[in-house]
Amino acid sequence: MPESLHESHRIQALDPRLINQIAAGEIIERPASMLKELVENALDAGATSIDIEVDNAGVKRLKITDNGHGILRQDLAMALSRHATSKIHDLDDLEQIATLGFRGEALPSIASVTRMSIQSREQDADQAWLVSSDGNNITTDPQPIAHPVGTTIETRDLFYNTPARRKFLRTDTTEFKHLDQVVRRMALSRFDVAFKLSHNGRVVMHLPAVPADDPRRLKMVCGDNVPENSVYFDEQREDMRLSGWAGLPSFSRSQADMQYFFLNGRLIRDKTVVHAIRLGYQDVLFHGRHPVYVLYLEMDPARVDVNVHPTKHEVRFRESGQVHSFVFRTLQAVMSRSAGEVGSLQVDAETGAAAPKPLSANELAPQITQQNPLRYRESEPLTPQQVRDQITGYQTISQGVFRASPSQGMVEPAVISSTLNAITLNATTLNATTSVAEHASDAESEIPPLGYALAQLKGVYILAENTQGLILVDMHAAHERITYERLKSAVEAAAVRQQPLLVPVTIQVSDSEIQAWQEQRELFDQLGLEVEQLDTKVLVIRSVPDILVNADVSQLVRDVLSDLVADEHSSRITDTIHEILSSMACHGSVRANRLLSIAEMNALLRDMEATERSGQCNHGRPTWVQMSLSQLDGWFKRGQ
Structure with a gap:
């Protein structure tokens, strides 16, 4: 057998840069994927204000600034290393994850397919520091820079060094829609955090922080008609709490495009939860319609495994039956209580209009003329006796x-x-x-x-x-x-x-x-x-x-x-x-x-x-x- 063939079958360690790009293939699909990971890091850092700037839908440039606790100078370079994180330290932490991110793969993966820079100033530090990477697995030494407490991460030229993957990106309009959707989901997960999104130098979304049950954030993200056509509730059983807005059955939609379910602040799409919600709306939804809801489930992190998928959208409940029963019974009770509410119905559930627009007299007259042989004639004044007769009749x-x-x-x-x-x-x-x-x-x-x-x-x-x-x-x-x-x-x-x-x-x-x-x-x-x-x-x-x-x-x-x-x-x-x-x-x-x-x-x-x-x-x-x-x-x- 030729020596070259033997060599091709040898087991060998992969190049660190190649490892990062493989991980990027799992995590970074488009600019919206980067945005999700970076916003989650900002939230985990305790940020109460997040400013997002993008050019060309994030392909050319994506910049996120937060006011979180920042990163120490000696940890900046480590932040771009694989499997380096401040969020878990041992097996016990892995079994009860309370943060949005934890794997330590996002930053090095993003850095492997972009030109990245990180500016950060830790809470008690006198000086901010800057490190950068150009996708070659080499990080510069920290440089002093002026920056408030918090972190700014900027990426440029997504997939510049992997052109085959860049071909799979869509138009700027499509990619920005995905970015906008990520920001809206994050904004719904944390009402207490202010979000600002700018595209090509123009502010397209500015959401101030509000209390957790304040419908103003819901109106800004989902539309003015959502809170008034939904029921807010807050129910707790043992160590589980379910709260949020459940759309009235009459406010259903033709697509399942306005459904948000958050588990301990994390947006998930779980089959157990989806089935329970569908049962909760049983017998009240018209065939083929989908309910509107923004729901929040809080429970002990040890009772759920979020480490089953790189995107962390899928989870595994340790007692799925109890979760299913709690969500189903709660929603069923909410729908039952809301059934007799005045104003619980709108005629046009798709547009949110409360009633159809009536025809004007000019529009109505030709229709009446066509439907019967009667014609309009000038009104004749009524006699006093006719007026008295009409009043008596009424x-x-x-x-x-x-x-x-x-x-x-x-x-x-x-x-x-x-x-x-x-x-x-x-x-x-x-x-x-x-x-x-x-x-x-x-x-x-x-x-x-x-x-x-x-x-x-x-x-x-x-x-x-x-x-x-x-x-x-x-x-x-x-x-x-x-x-x-x-x-x-x-x-x-x-x-x-x-x-x-x-x-x-x-x-x-x-x-x-x-x-x-x-x-x-x-x-x-x-x-x-x-x-x-x-x-x-x-x-x-x-x-x-x-x-x-x-x-x-x-x-x-x-x-x-x-x-x-x-x-x-x-x-x-x-x-x-x-x-x-x-x-x-x-x-x-x-x-x-x-x-x-x-x-x-x-x-x-x-x-x-x-x-x-x-x-x-x-x-x-x-x-x-x-x-x-x-x-x-x-x-x-x-x-x-």
Whole structure:
């Protein structure tokens, strides 16, 4: 065998510069990757203000200045060495990482593909120092320089010495979008830190520091309409705390582009968390829509491993079941509490508009002319007798619903103090009898959130008045949710009843699916599935929940096992039960074109207020919309 061939198979140590560039290939994909690593270092250094300047989307130049605790002169050169860090010292630190960065790879990796300089002044130092590197694994000796307490890191000419990788960069516009997204994510992770971003000498983002629960930062980063269409909450259980803003179901989006989940200040995308959040929004999102949320989970760092991926976006929970249950139950409760809130619905959830723009009289006139043979004509003055007849007619219509207020010259909703009696809303019919008593004293008046019914429109919508203005209710969608929630409660109260199969069903499974079944046997029992193992790769299904007796139980169990193997969680059985109950509720609810009395409409409104998630039907469609008096005034240009 030729000697050269022997040499090619020899094991040898890699050149340090090559090692750094290999690491850079894992960490530095584009300028935004560098920015993320450098901002994380600044935050770990205790910075409360971070100033970012970029030219050509960071490819030509990227400069980050922070007011953190700085770096000692003797440590500056060491900062550009591989696996050199101030954030971990021993194995105990590695098992409970409380910082954003810790591997000690970012700076040397960035320095290997850019021309880098570091200026830093430590908290108690009289002098700042500068070191630089030009990608050749050689760092200059520290030089004195004027600089405030903190650190400035500047990089130039990204991938100048690896042109093949530079070809994979996109246009400046695309690369800057990625940079902007990184800054926004970091700004959401730390409200107490001020951020400033400049591009090609122009300031494009300036975010002052605010308190942790201040919605101003959320408005600046995500948009003005996000806080007002979200619910802020702060829940704690044992050593876990979940807080943040959960978008109302009506404020969903077509893409999952406004979802932020932070674990101990670190943005993560974890399958356990994603699944738990999806379950929390179960039954309230329209098909194909995605919720908006900015959530913060705090827990003991020792209970989570963040050292599973170079980008640290993926984590591994030591008790994933407890985390999943906590996130799911908390969000489910938040959605239930927010269901009856006035203003929890906007008509155009994509743009954030509170209501559609009405047509002007000039735009409306041609449409009316085309739809019927009537034509406009000049108004004729009414006689005094005609005016009196009209007033008498309005008083007759409003009897029992409105009462006059002589002092204000307007009408107000009648005060209803007695309870609505003998209300029964079930899956087959809507029966309502009411006992209504009117009281003249304003002190006894208390208008409920959804107000009182005024009339029914086209046999489909209920018109009601509350303190804010006008409420429109889709009566079928609303009753469908009420019926559905009652069916679910009835099933849960009776526990899951099993129905033995006349002929047990056997299925062939893989080794991983057998292991998943063995580890999660209690889950199957809780859901009413009696499953046993016949052979090394054979399971037999003997009993199923009685409501699923006609379902494809073989495929259902296979899907559950597949979920358990992939995600360690499964909601297939619960989802299937809910689909059946949803279908029953849909067919058993009050239908469109059913004429309801005022008492029946008020009974439905009161049941909506008492029902969880009543803001949406089972399919995620809205059940009601609020039109405020100010909106109505704007449409008709009152006060303008």
